[in-house]
Amino acid sequence: MYLKNLTLRGFKSFASATTLRFEPGITCVVGPNGSGKSNVVDALSWVMGEQGAKSLRGGKMEDVIFAGTSTRQALGRAEVSLTIDNNDGALPIDYTEVTIKRTMFRNGGSEYAINGDTCRLLDIQDLLSDSGIGREMHVIVGQGQLDTVLHAGPEERRALIEEAAGILKHRKRKEKAIRKLNAMQGNLDRVTDLTAELRRQLKPLGRQAELARRAAVIQADLRDARLRLLADDIVTLTDQLAKEEADEKEVLTRRGAAETALNQAQEREAELEERATAAAPALARASETYHALSRLTERLDAVRGLATERHQNLVAVQGEVVQRRDPEELEMEAEEAAAQEEELQTRLEEAREVLETSVTERSAAEDALHREERRLEAASRAAAERREGIVRLAARVEGLRGRLTSNEAEITRLEEAAQQAAERAATAQSEYEMAAEEAAGLDEGDAELDDTQERFARQLSAVDAELNQLRDTERSAEGERAALAARKEALELGLAHKDGAGTLLEAGLPGMLGSLAALVQVEPGHETAVAAAFGVAAGAVAVSDEASAAAALELLKSEDAGRAGIVVARAVPSADRASWPSLPGGVRYAADAVTAPEHLSDAVAALLDRVALAADTQEARDLVSALPQVRAVTPDGDVFAAAMVHGGTAAAPSLLEVQAAVDEAAESLEAATEAAKRVAVELEEKKRERAEIAEAAEEVTARRRQGDRRRNESAQRLGKLGGQARSAEAESERYAAAAAKAAASRGEDAQKLERLEEELAEAEEISAAVEEEAPDADHRDELSALASRARATEMERRLAVRTAEERARSIAGRADALLAQAAEERRAVEREAERRRNRAAQATVAQAVVESARLSLERIAVSLATAETERVAAEAEREARDGELKTVRARVRELSVELEKLTSSAHSGEVARAERRMRLEQLETKALEELGVDVPTLIAEYGPRVPVPPATDADEDAVPLPYVREVQAKRLKVAERQLNQLGKINPLALEEFAALEERHAFLNAQLEDLKKTRRDLMDIVAEVDARVQEVFSSAYLDVEREFAAIFGRLFPGGEGRLVLTAPEDMLTTGIEVEARPPGKKVKRLSLLSGGERSLTAVAFLAAIFKARPSPFYVMDEVEAALDDTNLQRLLVIFEELRESSQLIVITHQKRTMEAADALYGVTMQGDGISQVISQKLDRPA
Known part of the structure; x- marks a missing residue:
């Protein structure tokens, strides 16, 4: 297995598609600093799943996308493809060649693919980790990673060996098992809690179920007793109704006789009441006359008393004397108060004149002080402004000197940039003309495709309209069919x-x-x-x-x-x-x-x-x-x-009507079903027709899209090339104009600098001469003391004026008040004389009223005696008449009471019978609704003449007993008491208990399954730990052996070894590195030189590579700090590694290049885009 191809497109500085083809052996990538060599390493790391932006030398992951240059726009995505030769089957996939592709978009989205099939990042990581590459990318040693290895802790060094040994997949398996254990523990706890809760619920629910069974037996006895008592009540009420209806006629006869006697008594009562009504007005007049004269007597007697009391009060008031002040004495006091007020006003005017003089003196002193302070402030401000002006002139001089220096460099840079931009413009224009010729023939055949596409669109629109109409028809038919089916079902239920x-x-x-x-x-x-x-x-x-x-x-x-x-x-x-x-x-x-x-x-x-x-x-x-x-x-x-x-x-509705409705609904349903089927067939045919048209239209659309895509690509390329040409041309013009402008600015700045230097020297001379004369502040201090004294004098005199004003205000108006009081006393004397005259006249009138009231009372007493006699005679006649009327009314009441009793008796009997009938109906309703038994059945099976069967728990030879109400009532009470003693009964307890028992058994089974699964996972964890310990121990021994050997070769005469930090715990122990170069006694890495430390780190990595080789390794300038001797030793190690692994080395060293099987050169022109050239070398046999 080895890396075969690497294609970069839009990745960092590789804007255009760039492909590097690797071969087994050593491949070196060379080039100047900043050309983009390390971007190749970043691309390999990125395409194999690297997720850390800092590991890719960026701030965020989007930094891997080409950001653009002055001549090329930024791209929207970065894409890297890596092809791996898998002839040896190292990758667990059924392909001899595997291509991994990763794409990053500017919006942050990512895509991954394996051999063109979209996949997840995890799929790529799992695929590579099974081949010994590892998820942490130990096979890629980037810039600065040697220093990371040197500063790594013991645990981090262990992680490097674990990844090379393939232990990471075992740890992932262990972590997965532990995660399952943790997740399972929650389920186990929940199931345990549920089982315990159900166990707690089973016992009380079992008791409830037992109570429900006992309650069912008691309720059966209760129902039987209740039915028998109810039947007895119905029979008893029926008998009582028959007896009461027989007694009703006698009561009606007695009531007729009472009604006749009552009518006669009522006629006599009416006659007497009529006579009483006729005599009532005369008696009322006599009583009214007597009472009116009595009321008049009382009022006259009251008037006489009031007049006598009024006369006595008026006579007494005439002798009273009122004490008042002398008006002349009050006028003399007013004259004295006016004289005092005039004297105080004179003193107040004098104090105000003195205050005005003090205010004038204080104002003059403050004005003089303010003038002096403004003079001193103006002198200080002028001196500060002079010093500030000198500083500004000096800064401008220095700025102009610096700008002249930078202008020289800027002019040179702009001239060179203008020349480069002109060359780019010429190249872009040439490419644009070639692309325009290629795009000229792309529009042929578009008109025919447009007509075909439009025809298909019209056909599709018409078919869609028909489809929508058919769908509406189908929905309507289906709705009608469903409604008819529902109606038929509802009617069939009836x-x-x-x-x-x-x-x-x-x-x-x-x-x-x-x-x-x-x-x-x-x-x-x-x-x-x-x-x-x-x-x-x-x-x-x-x-x-x-x-x-x-x-x-x-x-x-x-x-x-x-x-x-x-x-x-x-x-x-x-x-x-x-x-x-x-x-x-x-x-x-x-x-x-x-x-x-x-x-x-x-x-x-x-x-x-x-x-x-x-x-x-x-x-x-x-x-x-x-x-x-x-x-x-x-x-x-x-x-x-x-x-x-x-x-x-x-x-x-009767069954006959319902049956007719069912038949009608069935016929309608059948017709609606047939209609729905016909519409469904038409709809399917129309769908097939649309699919055929859509397929043909899609084919035309695809051809049109393909043409559009070619035209768009051509247009984009033309636009891009034209934009590049115009941009380069405009850039050249801008650079030239900027250079000319910079040259003109340089001349102006030189003239300004000369003028400003002269102004600075003149300003410094003036400032030195003026600063010798400092302003004097003694005169200002004298003026300040004078102003303070003037303000104190003003304050004292202002207080004197306020005191005089208060005294004048307190006495002002006293004279006027005394004069007003004297006038009021004179008016009061006149009013008192007038009141005395009025009281004398009123006393004379009161005496006349007393005498007139006495005479009237004597005449009224005679009339009152006559009225009393007439009233007594009328009342005697009324009392005799009322006596007879009382006797007649008593007879009427007696007869009325008797009639009412008879009527009430008849009515009560009727009400009682109605109540009994209603009670009987209620009992019948109760029997039918509550107990589900109609009255004939109730009487026939539970009536008082029906024997009572023996109890359910009685002996087999027990015989039925005759009905006794007291026994059945007692039986009912006993059953009710027993039912009450059972307490609240759960009627669903039996079903709930059975369901709960079943759920408890199910949860117990689930709990056992969870416990077994937990034991299995614990076994897996123990198995993984044992496997990790075994694999790590073997890998560590091999790495330790290789490190000692490689260190001895890199440091002849030196000694290096690896030491476990916790040998007793091979699952967590770390690894320390001890290195002793020849001639030195130190072992700590921190005490070694920079080259020795780098060589030690290389030795540690090479030992890992040799002990557990991977298909390939990528190293970025790992030998940069080595001299020729150490480099030669390292190259020997590389030669040994190439026998089992492919090496890709980023280097500047010539010796390393000579050892390579192939060279790739990376360059970067002024446009900031990396380019690659390759050279395959012939190694000596």
Whole structure:
């Protein structure tokens, strides 16, 4: 096995497709620094699966894509293909030649392929690792990797030997087993927890199941006792109802007599009430007059009292005297306050004048200080500006000097670049003209392809429209078919008998013909009418003879399957249709609308004897009135007969109606199914037609795409070449213009430099002269002290003004207030005199009111005595009348109470009977709904006259006992108590316990499987450890032997050996390197020279290579630090390695090149793109 070809396209500096063909032996790759030699090593590492950007000497993985140059645009992807000769079968794949390809796109996506088939990175790594190459790429020794080996730790050196020995796959196997163990441990824990949880649940659930079994037995006894007590209640209520209805007539007779006496008493009561009503107004007037005079007396007496009290209060107030201040005294105080206020205002004006003088002095002092400070600040700023200007001039001078120097170099570079760009432009233009000639003939035949493609597109569009229409039709037909099928199924469910008829049909007794509804056919539209005419027979079953009917009834009774109607198809005399009355026009008999099998025709005719089909209710009524012997049925199912009418709102559809609907739905479903099949056939034919057209169109499209691809490639190439020519030409012009501009700028900069140097010298002289005179600050200090004193004086005088203002403000307005108070006192005296005059007048009026009230009270007392006499007489007459009325009303009440009792008794009896009837209905409903037994069956099987069978746990010879209610009630209570003692019963416990037992057994089996798998994985880990220890021990001994031998050859007279850091643990031990060159006693690598350390690292790698050889090795300048002597020794080692492995060496050493079988030279022109040339060498025999 050896590397055969390496193709790079867009990888780092290899922009164009570049192929290197290798041969067995030693191949050297040479070239100047920076030409891209190491990129070949990076490409080999990258295509074999390297994932570290730093290992590829980049910052991120996208850096491997060609980034572009000044003459070539950046590419969108990098692609490397490596072909390996596999004639010896070293790679575990059935190919003698294997090509591995890796592609990286600018957006970060990657693709991998083996022999053109897309694969994963893991597939490539697994393929190479099985051949001894390893995932860590120990076969590639890149730049700086020797230093990595030198600084590697013991464990890292061990990893190099493990990879060469192929131990990595064993460790991967161990890691995979450990990962499975870790994942399995979670499952094992979960299954263990689940098993324990189920085990905990089994015991209580088992107890619940046992309770459920016991509860079932108790519930059976409970049901039996409840049924017997319920039957007893129903029988008792029925007997009580019969007795109470017999006593109802006596109560009604007594109530009639009481009603007559009550009517007479009520008439007398009405007469007395009428007389009382007539006398009531006179009594009311007398009482009203008496009360009105009494109220008037009270009001006059109150007015007299108020007037007397008012007169006394007014007389008392006239003698009171009010104390007030003298108005003249207040006016004298006001004059004194005005004099004080005037004096304070005079002092305030004097203080303000002094303050104004202080403000003026302070302002003048501060102005002088500010002028002096501005003068000093201006002098300081001018000095700073001068110094800053000198610094700026000096910086500009230095900048111009540097720019003149760089301009010279830039002009030279631009002239050379302009010449190179002109050469590239000429080359690109020549290539562009050649490519344009090649692209001229690519457009032939496009018009014909366009017409063909357009024709196919129109055909496809038309076929697609037809397909969509057919799909819509198919969906519609399928939807209709599904709806009809669902309707048919739903209707068929309605045919299932849920009573005794269903049991008979399922039993399949001899002579059973089937459901009557399924055996007869009814004309459409008459189903409901015929079903009503049949009555209960519409849901009946048909049997062949009476014996079959008797057997069916015995089956229903024995299985307690309920009731059923049975039609016997025996030979009966046919009804004489001639005896049937003639029907009016448009009306016919129901028998004419029914078709029945021959053996059922007589029975159907008997069931529909003289039954006519009426169009509506009115027609049915008219028909029965005219022909009483005829029954009439309407389309709604109402039945009219001479003595009976049956009907009402629509009930559930009869079996006859449902059967007719099923037949109709079946016919519609069959038609819809056939229609759907036809549409499906048309759809398949149209799909085949479209596929043929699409295939032909795709062929034309492929030809068109191929032509477009060729044109696009040609256009891209033309555009690229034209762009390169234009770019190179424009670049040459830009470089030339830039060179001319740089030359002009150089002359201007020289003139500016001379002028600026003169300005700098003049500025330095001026600055030195001015800085000798420093500004004096003593005068500013004097002015500052003067301003401070002026501000202090101003503050003192401002405080004096504030004090004077406060004193003047406190006394201001006092004089005005005193004058206002004096005026108010004079007005108050005048108001008091006016009030005294008013009170005297009011006292005179009050005395007159007192006298007038006394006279009025004397006259009213006489009238009040007369009114009292009249009122007493009227009340006496009323009391006599009320006595008689009271007696009559008492009689009315007595009779009313008696009548009410009798009515209540009758009503109570009626209510009691209604309640008993309702109770009876409730008991019947309870028996049917809760216990599933109808009343006749309940009385017949559980009634009080039916003996009670022995208990389930009684002896075999026990006999039935007579019914005793107390015993059954006790039995019910015992059963309820036992059921309550059991507590809450889980009715699903039996099923849940069985399911839980089954799940527990399943989980136990799963747990054992997991434990066995865990033991197997532990065995695998132990086996892998033993294999790793065996392989590593063997590899280490071989590497140790080879290292000692190679070190002795590279360092004649020296000694080198490998030492295990933990010999007792061959699974984790590290490896130390001891190297002692000849003539030295040191063994530590860090104390060796650079060349000795590099040679030691090479010896360690060569020992690994020889002990466990790989098909090839790639080394990048590993001998760069060696002298000729050591290089010659290393080349001897290379010669030995080439016998078993292919060597690819990146080198600058001539001696190494001489030892090569083939040379590849890598160069890079000014465009920044690497190119390769090869030379095969003839080695001496």
